Amino acid sequence: MPIHEKSLIRPENLVEHDELVIDGVDVSGHWSTFIETRAISDYNEDLQDEIGALGGGENIHRCWQCGSCTNACTVNAINPDFNPRYWIYLIRLGMESELVRDKDIIWQCVSCNKCTYACPRDVNPEGVMKATAHWLEMKGHTEKKPSMIFDEAFSEQVFDTGKIEDGLVLRQFFQRTGQPLTQPWLVTLVTGLIKRFPVFYLMRLGLATVFRPRTKGWSRAKAAINEYVEEVEAANRKALKLDAKGAE
Amino acid sequence: MTKPVLIVGGGPAGLSAAHALASAGQKVVMVEKEDRLGGAPILSGYAKLVPSHEWAKDAIGGMVSRVEGNDLVEVHLGTIVDKFDGNPGDFKATLKNGKAIEAGATILTTGFTHFDSVNKPEWGFGTYPDVVTTTQVEQMLSSGAGVKCPSDGREPDRVAILLCVGSRDRQIGREWCSKICCTVSANIAMEIRESLPNCNVYIYYMDIRTFGLYEGDYYWASQEEYKVKYIKARIAEVTSDGKRLLVKGEDTLVKRPISIPFDMVVHAIGMDPNVDNMTISAVFGVDLNKYGYVNKTSTYAHLAETNRPGVFVAGSATGPETIDDSIAQGQAAAMAALNMVRNPVLEAAE
Ligand SMILES: Cc1cc2nc3c(=O)[nH]c(=O)nc-3n(C[C@H](O)[C@H](O)[C@H](O)COP(=O)(O)OP(=O)(O)OC[C@H]3O[C@@H](n4cnc5c(N)ncnc54)[C@H](O)[C@@H]3O)c2cc1C
Ligand code: SF4
Ligand code: SF4
Numbered sequence: 078m079p080i081h082e083k084s085l086i087r088p089e090n091l092v093e094h095d096e097l098v099i100d101g102v103d104v105s106g107h108w109s110t111f112i113e114t115r116a117i118s119d120y121n122e123d124l125q126d127e128i129g130a131l132g133g134g135e136n137i138h139r140c141w142q143c144g145s146c147t148n149a150c151t152v153n154a155i156n157p158d159f160n161p162r163y164w165i166y167l168i169r170l171g172m173e174s175e176l177v178r179d180k181d182i183i184w185q186c187v188s189c190n191k192c193t194y195a196c197p198r199d200v201n202p203e204g205v206m207k208a209t210a211h212w213l214e215m216k217g218h219t220e221k222k223p224s225m226i227f228d229e230a231f232s233e234q235v236f237d238t239g240k241i242e243d244g245l246v247l248r249q250f251f252q253r254t255g256q257p258l259t260q261p262w263l264v265t266l267v268t269g270l271i272k273r274f275p276v277f278y279l280m281r282l283g284l285a286t287v288f289r290p291r292t293k294g295w296s297r298a299k300a301a302i303n304e305y306v307e308e309v310e311a312a313n314r315k316a317l318k319l320d321a322k323g324a325e
Numbered sequence: 326m327t328k329p330v331l332i333v334g335g336g337p338a339g340l341s342a343a344h345a346l347a348s349a350g351q352k353v354v355m356v357e358k359e360d361r362l363g364g365a366p367i368l369s370g371y372a373k374l375v376p377s378h379e380w381a382k383d384a385i386g387g388m389v390s391r392v393e394g395n396d397l398v399e400v401h402l403g404t405i406v407d408k409f410d411g412n413p414g415d416f417k418a419t420l421k422n423g424k425a426i427e428a429g430a431t432i433l434t435t436g437f438t439h440f441d442s443v444n445k446p447e448w449g450f451g452t453y454p455d456v457v458t459t460t461q462v463e464q465m466l467s468s469g470a471g472v473k474c475p476s477d478g479r480e481p482d483r484v485a486i487l488l489c490v491g492s493r494d495r496q497i498g499r500e501w502c503s504k505i506c507c508t509v510s511a512n513i514a515m516e517i518r519e520s521l522p523n524c525n526v527y528i529y530y531m532d533i534r535t536f537g538l539y540e541g542d543y544y545w546a547s548q549e550e551y552k553v554k555y556i557k558a559r560i561a562e563v564t565s566d567g568k569r570l571l572v573k574g575e576d577t578l579v580k581r582p583i584s585i586p587f588d589m590v591v592h593a594i595g596m597d598p599n600v601d602n603m604t605i606s607a608v609f610g611v612d613l614n615k616y617g618y619v620n621k622t623s624t625y626a627h628l629a630e631t632n633r634p635g636v637f638v639a640g641s642a643t644g645p646e647t648i649d650d651s652i653a654q655g656q657a658a659a660m661a662a663l664n665m666v667r668n669p670v671l672e673a674a675e
């Protein structure tokens with residue numbers, strides 16, 4: 078089977094004209110199937126630097142395309158289109174449009190780091206996947222994924238109080254992802270808890286939910302963490318040549 | 326008193342043989358076709374050499390002055406050997422300028438000829454002025470003129486280096502790998518990035534053969550420190566859109582055709598057999614191998630032997646060689662020649 082041709086002609090490159098007459102011959106519909114140009118016509122020379130500037134992407138330029146990462150990859154075993162080696166190549170050469178085509182698969186990396194241990198060049202492909210997903214999101218190619226929203230709710234709380242109140246994390250997560258709080262599994266969990274937990278603990282849980290205690294002397298730690306987070310975010314946006322936060 | 330050793334060709338191999346012989350007290354006569362010594366690195370104006378990063382004019386220039394300043398070496402410039410007769414210990418050579426020379430042994434260090442890119446017209450050399458060769462870029466760097474597009478003198482924003490131009494190509498009867506051009510190209514790419522930090526350099530390859538220790542110092546240094554990009558593609562053609570050059574081929578790793586604009590395209594030209602080799606073969610009675618280089622008869626017993634006793638060969642006359650290997654072979658040939666002039670009968674009888 079001519080695998081080459083099949084993969085080269087993508088549905089979006091096939092053009093049909095509903096009504097077309099060439100030299101007096103009616104070639105409407107699929108008689109007029111044209112293939113749009115498939116050639117890569119330029120490199121985005123900033124792509125490697127941009128992704129390399131995001132956390133985890135630092136060593137991308139070391140990759141020698143051996144394929145060990147893809148071969149070791151957990152997700153690749155299930156979905157052959159999940160190919161870290163290939164994306165690293167696209168990024169290094171600046172084939173942006175090719176990369177963006179796979180935007181809905183790239184974030185599926187499960188961070189198992191099998192690739193990291195397989196890589197002979199110490200590229201840290203797991204980090205590159207993270208940086209790439211981050212890049213896609215910052216550039217507006219992908220929506221925030223639920224896991225990202227969860228992480229945000231989680232870390233916001235830690236930064237704020239130095240503690241985690243699971244109930245609040247869950248409530249925020251469901252709210253921000255537009256899901257009802259009355260998830261059957263959650264209802265079961267909570268009623269189970271109430272039945273089995275000693276009253277004393279339940280009271281403490283209740284109090285914590287209402288008063289949201291902070292870690293002692295947290296305000297200084299909080300300031301330092303926020304400053305650092307802002308610094309990194311600003312650096313990331315600068316590396317990607319995006320406006321300062323909020324000015325989008 | 327033994328007769329001198331005749332060395333034909335004053336490149337790195339010949340210079341090293343001459344110096345080795347003179348150091349052992351042996352008289353040498355050197356015949357060089359061009360009007361100065363030094364071989365390709367000097368005659369073609371190479372810039373910084375692999376692997377020392379020394380300028381060619383300093384490194385090879387030092388070898389030249391060491392030989393020119395030696396009383397035991399007699400140098401004939403701007404001439405070639407026209408006739409060559411006799412036996413080991415007792416050869417007679419006549420130069421084109423009429424001069425007769427007696428020699429106990431001879432070493433051929435006549436080197437190579439740069440591939441002429443005009444023979445690959447699809448890659449645009451000779452059609453577009455901004456398609457140049459590695460030799461031209463070496464000259465831009467060594468002359469201090471800097472890397473500029475010949476068409477209008479602008480500094481290129483993007484340079485493509487095409488490997489294996491005139492090597493590994495059956496179509497044009499050149500099946501050998503020229504051995505050094507991958508490393509030289511990586512070296513040139515780094516030099517371009519150093520002198521023009523805003524210029525991106527892409528190397529289009531079939532395989533990368535930066536053998537031995539060059540792997541780290543050139544292949545990886547060029548990528549890790551200089552962000553040179555390597556693309557697996559054999560370029561189909563170089564054309565122009567009127568403004569910039571268009572490099573067309575298939576990026577084999579993504580299975581996609583490419584058509585990328587560049588300001589300058591550099592051919593990594595290979596090392597052809599010396600164009601004089603047919604004449605050299607006839608005059609000295611030495612065989613050529615199937616590729617057209619001077620044939621070495623034995624690899625292990627006597628490194629530098631040809632089929633004719635008393636006539637030795639070294640360096641890139643025998644096939645694509647690096648400078649260091651040419652120098653080593655020059656010294657090996659000197660050893661063999663020294664044996665020959667001091668014990669001609671013994672050697673011949675063996
Ligand atoms: C672009 C380029 C860059 C390179 N850079 C490097 C590098 O950085 N490092 C490295 O190790 N190698 C490099 N090389 C390879 C290097 O050029 C050779 O290894 C080296 O020149 C071989 O030396 P040689 O003495 O054998 O031959 P040559 O240098 O070719 O010298 C042969 C000499 O013989 C003379 N001659 C030829 N025919 C006759 C005749 N019939 N009679 C009399 N004299 C004759 C020639 O004029 C010449 O002076 C490079 C090659 C190329 C093409
Ligand atoms: S970390 Fe991601 S890319 Fe690496 S092996 Fe696991 S799933 Fe694959
Ligand atoms: S294992 Fe490492 S070097 Fe090999 S392809 Fe993956 S990232 Fe590149």
Ligand code: SF4
Pocket residue numbers: 488489490492493501502503504505506507508532533534593595
């Ligand atoms: S050294 Fe590299 S560029 Fe030169 S012929 Fe061999 S593979 Fe091609």
